[in-house]
Amino acid sequence: MQPVRIGIIGSGNVGAGTLEILSSNAAELQSKLGFPLQITAVSSQNILNKKVSHIPAGARITADWREVVFADDVDLVCELIGGTTTALEIIRAALSAGKPVVTANKELMALQGSDLQALATAHGATIHMEASVAGGIPIHSVLREGISADSIVGFFGILNGTSNYILTEIEAKGSAFEAVLADAQKLGYAEADPTADVEGYDARSKLALLAQIAFGQKVSPTDILCEGIRRITPFDFEYAHTLGHTIRLVCAARKTPAGLALSVRPTLIPKSTILASVLGAYNAIWVRGAAGQDTFYYGRGAGPLPTGVAVVSDIMRAARDLKTQSVQRCSPFSFLQLRQEALASSDEFTSGYYLRFRVRDTTGIIAALCKILAENGISIDAVLQLPSDDKSNLPFVITVEHAREANLRNALSAMSSLDFLVEEPLALPLEKGV
Ligand SMILES: NC(=O)c1ccc[n+]([C@@H]2O[C@H](COP(=O)([O-])OP(=O)(O)OC[C@H]3O[C@@H](n4cnc5c(N)ncnc54)[C@H](OP(=O)(O)O)[C@@H]3O)[C@@H](O)[C@H]2O)c1
Incomplete structure (x- = not known):
């Protein structure tokens, strides 16, 4: 032959x-x-x-x-x-x-x-x-052929092995981001220039591509809300654990009435969720179909x-x-034609949020922050403060109920003038159901 x-x-x-x-x-x-x-x-x-x-x-x-x-x-x-x-x-x-x-x-x-x-x-x-x-995960085949009879309503992925390795090492060892990154570079898990991985750009390209296959809509990577993992600290894992959660760089895709909502963000996810068990350089994608419901794909994302x-x-x-001599039986994008539609504006995203502050200890801090949140229609869920000796750089966390992203951004912008803040607050989505 x-x-x-x-x-x-x-x-x-x-x-x-x-x-x-x-x-x-x-x-x-x-x-x-x-x-x-x-x-x-x-x-x-x-x-x-x-x-x-x-x-x-x-x-x-x-x-x-x-x-x-x-x-x-x-x-x-x-x-x-x-x-x-x-x-x-x-x-x-x-x-x-x-x-x-x-x-x-x-x-x-x-x-x-x-x-x-x-x-x-x-x-x-x-x-x-x-x-x-x-x-190594045949996710294209799955979306293109394996479950192509279904209408996908959303998927959540851990699509960058380097950032997942770094996050799970910070979590396991309590080491700072820079130290874990340096080790990852020595071990060959991170590139000499780690920007594409740690800023989420690599995951964003993958999300753009999978979203086109899953939803049949053209997606430009730069239209996707994208945040990296540089600001995640061992403190954030301590607080996340206190809340029964962990932190992963989650690529999220959801069909919403306002359009397709896409984001790459470090996100608090419940420790009990299957995505939380994805450790080290592994990748996973959890796909939700309207009819077939949940399926989960796990394996090595690189190598x-x-x-x-x-x-x-x-x-x-x-x-x-x-x-x-057959022409392509099935488009690599699953759909024969991709639709041109706008993505949902990130202003309209809604989520609970984890807000981590670092402050110089003084009186009236909680009152000032709560006032700004209330002025933006955001309800507080809980205030957490783990013991810390450094009163000039004191971390604590406020979690808030479901709020519009635009309201949260307005609140964060109003907080920027508060002189007790040592740094800009860190705001991460806090998912209950992922
Ligand atoms: N690494 C992974 O695990 C992985 C996983 C999934 C997808 N990918 C994708 O696979 C592709 C390759 O990744 P990789 O990790 O194999 O990259 P790599 O190790 O950097 O290898 C790139 C190869 O391309 C060659 N090359 C680069 N620029 C070239 C040019 N202008 N003309 C001719 N040859 C050129 C290099 O040549 P020389 O060696 O001769 O210098 C090298 O052999 C990328 O698109 C990457 O995103 C990688």
């Missing part, structure tokens, strides 16, 4: 995992497919100066991606370099040449995925992106081999389509 010939561009973490799985599972893949997968070309910018394992003898090794995309001996192109510039050029060139593309690129697919899907359709090609969100499994499974799907 003739092989399907694969060209791989990118030989970093995911490229290496993909090459390893194609090599070590070759016989099993062939017995599933009925034909072999053959790697005929591998490219990355510095490939001529480094050793890359699992490249089969006879495969072309080149620093020029064009020698992969335009080659006659490449039927299917894997883009595994990331970013939104060269990767876009590669994918456009491959699709325009009618070649199927497999990519792990959440950033690019969140921004341009539906246009690339249209380009694929126009050229009789296909595009596949399972590895782009939550690495060469878990992500490599997702890439190679996509290669198998694309290769089967090539062999049967």
